Amino acid sequence: MNPKAPKIYFSDIFNVSQETLSEYGAFNVSPIVDLPLFVDPFLLFTSSKPEYQSLHEQIIQYLRYLRDLSIKGNSDKGILKDLYCFKEVHQNCLGFCLSGNRGAGLGMKFASSLNLNLNNLFREFGNEQVTQGSHLEKLTLIRAGVGKDNISDFTTNLIKGYLLRYTEKFALEHIDPALCKKVRVARVDFNYEVGVWIDGEFTLPWLQGDYVLLTPEDILTKDDTWINKEDLRKDFPRIREAISNDSLRGQVDRYFQGILPRDHTQKDLNEAVEKVLLKFPALIDHFIRNKEDRGDEAVHRSFGHVRHTEEVFVKNLSLLASILQQHTEFYISSETTLEESKRKIDYLKQVIENQDGYRLFYDDKGKKIQREKDLQIAFKLVWEGSPSSADAEVNNGRGPVDFKISRGSLDATLVEFKLASNTQIEKNLQNQVEIYEAANRTTQSYKVILFFTQSDEAKVKRLIKKLKIPSDAGVILIDARRDNKPSASKASDSLL
Incomplete structure (x- = not known):
């Protein structure tokens, strides 16, 4: 008698078909190890689905709240830890961790960087004029300490309530109740009146002492977010040329040429671009607007990534x-x-x-x-x-x-x-x-x-x-x- 192959995917473990998951729109994750996909907030923004657009606005509302606190000076260590720092939502079984499903989460380095940007470079965050909307990714394009895993972790935490309800609905309809458990989950929704995160109770798929979350395929991508640092650096020459204000374009060019060494390396070039963006952060909005205008490309690219991973x-x-x-x-x-x-x-x-x-x-x-x-x-x-x-x-x-x-x-x-x-x-x-x-x-x-x-x-x-x-x-x-x-x-x- 041959040994049984291990159950390594959600469909195997919870006795549901891949077709049922696909019809629901969920990716078939593995509780054994994180698969290399993550939530891209731009896919929420550019989606035609009202519930996704609402989720994106929910993210921006929270960032506006943090911005206002930061500008008022309410950003001591305790507030940063409470409102900026989150544990990784490892129950979605996606991300960048090879050893199981537990990454590092969002710590004080991320909190300090995000808070500094809200209080310094992007005090007008949420009230942009050039772009069609506001974007979390904007706050992560310049300073070190914030990467794609941070963006995904932050986004996933801010939409965790939606993912919990999304998974609960599937579990109640398709999974044997013996394989589920009613659990209390911390930090589900934010109460703006009192400024605290509140908990919630959900019936969820249960495995080895923890619940498992499902994520819709059409908000996932791989490799990098659509709005990212690498593309910003590559697009910098085009962004400079696209500045319609002749005076501003001249200031940018003179400053850039003045700080770039004659025999510069790629590292020197990257550092010079970062310094220009710190001095003229409005350039970032032009880059983001171009990304917004090409939103269909983001959807097509992400669809290909998900299909390849699947x-x-x-x-x-x-x-x-x-x-x-x-x-x-x-x-x-x-x-x-x-x-x-x-x-x-x-x-x-x-x-x-x-x-x-x-x-x-x-x-x-x-x-x-x-x-x-x-x-x-x-x-x-x-x-x-x-x-x-x-x-x-x-x-x-x-x-x-x-x-x-x-x-x-x-x-x-x-x-x-x-x-x-x-x-x-x-x-x-x-x-x-x-x-x-x-x-x-x-x-x-x-x-x-x-x-x-x-x-x-x-x-x-x-x-x-x-x-x-x-x-x-x-x-x-x-x-x-x-x-x-x-x-x-x-x-x-x-x-x-």
Whole structure:
């Protein structure tokens, strides 16, 4: 009798179909690990749905409230902590954390940066004249300390009440009551009359001592928000040229040229752009207005990101888990972690190279995984169900390692998953040599390197030869190319 593949997605765990989730509009999350999507507030702003537009206005109303407090001088440490600092809403199972679903949340660094911007650069926030509306992202475009994860965390906290009601409605209609629980949730809605967050009670899907939240697909994106720092820097020359006021454009140009070194680097250029924006913050509104005018592009881009994530991390991984369950004892092991890790890596290599498993890393349009973080998430999900724990980002003294496969303190093996296209791959392989040379046995760690092109394969093999890495040093190459695959794979062994 074959072991059962682990339940790794919301649909598996709560016995609902993917079709039911799709019809409801919710993304099929994994409580095992955060999937690489997050809420983009611009998608609320540009949506034609009244409930989304209302959510965006709710965010801006709260920011106006914070702005007014800041201008009045009501911004001591206690107020910042109470009104700006939030825990990550890890129950939505989305974001940037590879180790489970718990990130750092919003701390005092974020609070201080946001408060400073509201009280200094953007005292007119909420009353913009150039743009069609106000945007949270505007407050994060200049100063360091606020990134896309902060924007997503802040947005998710401010619309948490909506997400709770959205999930409760689905749970009451589609999930067995035995798999749900009535829970009291902190900081659900803000009471402006007394200036405090209030709690609420909801019946929600319940798993391992916590509730799970669903999020609508059409407010999610990947990589970066539509309004972001990188695009602002890239668009800076166009923004300068678009200034209709000749006097202002001249002031901006003279200031910019005056602070930019003659033989400047990209870093110098970025710093000069930031200084110009600090001195002339009105330029930011012109950038945002252009983004607003191209709102359809944001929706189209985000739709593609969600479809790619769904294809690779839900559909393909579910099929891979099914193959692993049907054809091997992948999810049963009485071995040491060293033996278990080697056996599982070898079998994954076999499936990927010879049983169409390479398709795991491509969506239906042929777009492949391009980030190592995505590769690591994929293997974290596949590894679920093992008797060994797979803890991510463990620092072994040489920097963080992707996974530590362990069974107690006396049995542990380090495993890293890398892309051959990584520009730091030589340094990474050198670290493997150091680990190998320090070991008293053949190997105590594995480095799995995935390649998508012949040139990347050749590059890695040259480096292995150059660094004189022996065959038993724990470096394993996996060919994930779409071409050069056996054409006679049996249908029963095919992943897709």
